[in-house]
Amino acid sequence: MKSSDLFARAQTLMPGGVSSPVRAIKPYPFYVERAAGSHLTTVDGTDLIDCCLGYGPLILGHAHPAVREAIERQLEKGWLYGTPTPLELDLAGVITGDHPAVEMVRFVSSGSEATMAAIRLARGYTGKQDIIKIEGGFHGAHDAVLVKAGSGATTLGVPDSAGVPASLVAHTRQVPYNDPEALETLLAEDDDVAAFILEPVMGNVGPVLPDDGYLADVREITAAYDVLLILDEVITGYRAGIGGAEVLYGVKPDLATFGKIIGGGLPIGAFGGRRDIMELVAPAGPVYQAGTFSGNPASLAAGYAALRHLHEHPEIYRRLDEATRAIGEAAADAGKGTFVRIGSLFKHFFRSEPPRDYREVKECDTEAFSRFWKAMLETGIFLPPSQFETNFLSAAHTTQDIEQIADAYRSCLFA
Ligand code: PLP
Known part of the structure; x- marks a missing residue:
């Protein structure tokens, strides 16, 4: 069947004919x-x-042959156990080794899950409720961050999603990127902010690059106001280089989120950061987080092979x-x-x-x-x-x- 015919049928089976909005190229996707x-x-x-x-x-x-071989080797051994696997230690070891700010890590299945959990953890750790994000920043498709979101939300002109409770969005504040004064002004007036989350390089409307010193300013301001800094490295992780934006720009977040490259092309996400914060994650602590597919062996094997290849080359x-x-x-x-x-x-x-x-x-x-x-x-x-x-x-x-x-x-x- 040709693309046009497939899309005609897809529209009868799936909303907009696609599994994710940005794929709905007009008049029909290939x-x-x-x-x-x-x-x-x-x-x-x-x-x-x-x-x-x-x-x-x-x-x-x-x-890529190295990643494909790793996946094939894993498939022979099965691809879901619902138990810990040695592979988790391999990938966690590489990620913590490459990112000085990431002392512990938890694997999840997507970047969205990673930012959702990191925000919950920041709230659990600080006991505060508000978060600040960047206007146009994209951190996935969950309620707290679907406010003036980039990516498909901006492309399709729906940066604020229907179906998100106003009471929930009230806890999501916004500041423009590259504007440390706006961040400081907001923090001076709102003493209930748990975390500031940002893409170090705006990847979902960009790349829009940080001004010289912007990320250092952000680090200094958040520390001064006792607000956790969450770097969303879902795009920049292993793309900005080994160690991501954290290493490239020399900024040390309290928490960081990952996805994309760390799974070698299979679904994955991860969040990590300071040990004293991460130790609040269940079962070590009271901040609940869980997932059937978290740390699934195929993604871990693919991700580990990809990261090893990047280290070797x-x-x-x-x-x-x-x-x-x-x-x-x-x-x-x-x-x-x-x-x-x-x-x-x-x-x-x-x-x-x-x-x-x-x-x-x-x-x-x-x-x-x-x-x-x-x-x-x-x-x-x-x-x-x-x-x-x-x-x-x-x-x-x-x-x-x-x-x-x-x-x-x-x-x-x-x-
Ligand atoms: N954070 C950033 C910076 C992203 O670019 C994305 C996805 O594009 C996400 C989070 C969400 O990741 P996922 O699509 O794996 O849920």
Whole structure:
């Protein structure tokens, strides 16, 4: 069946025809038959260079041999036990070893679960109720953080979800990114704040980069007001480098959340941080958290294999940085909009200056983006279909892929 037919049927079976909103590309999404390395093959027989990479987890590309072998080895031994496994210690050891702020870790099944649990833990630890998030920050699809959320929520124009109790949202306060004064002002007036949660680099409307010193300011201000700092590293973890944004920017959070890359492309999430806080998590302490699929062996095996490969090949990060620089140079030739990148995250914003916060991101010309996105797809390059989602590169993108992407930027931005 062709993509158009599959989507017609999907719309009768699933709301909007999809399993997650941002996939509902108009007039219909392409359906993927298989993927390998940097390429997707659709059911319609089209070959695409993939710069979406499952929205970030696949830093090694599709079906990377080391990860595939680890999954296959695990499948032979079964894939769900409902008991602890030695694999948990392997992955927990790598994550705690790479992140000085993460002394203990708990595995869950998604990034959303990780931020939900980290927020509960912060409330349990401090005894306070409010949280502060960044306007346009995205931390998953649970109630407390679905307020002015980025990602698909912004793309579809529903940054505040129906069905979220007003009483609950009243405990979620917002400040603009890159504005330490706004954070300090809010903390001075609200003495019931348990935690400030932020993506160190805004990945879900960006990348929008932190101003010099912003993350250090945030650390200082939260500490001064006895508010826990939660770094949401679901995107930046192992993408900003080994040790994520914590190490790249030298900022030490009280808690951190992870997902995406740490599962090697299988579902996973994790939260971790200071031992004295983590020891409040059940069964060690009174903050309840649990999950049937938490720490599932296949995800742990895949994640461990991926992280080991990154440790063994740290040159991957330099290569990816050079690759996005080359694409950025091609984009700059067009003299239209502005290209922002950090490592393997990149985006062309249809706005004259790099945005510094959500308000500025929303000033982008989304119609120009749509035309550009379609033109890129026609040349065989799949970018996430929104001005408000970051693009990703993987170690599997070849020099030829990068040249093709750079050429496409040149031609599609000039069009
Ligand atoms: N936090 C951030 C920064 C994310 O980018 C995402 C997902 O894109 C999440 C949390 C939620 O993760 P998941 O989609 O695995 O629930």
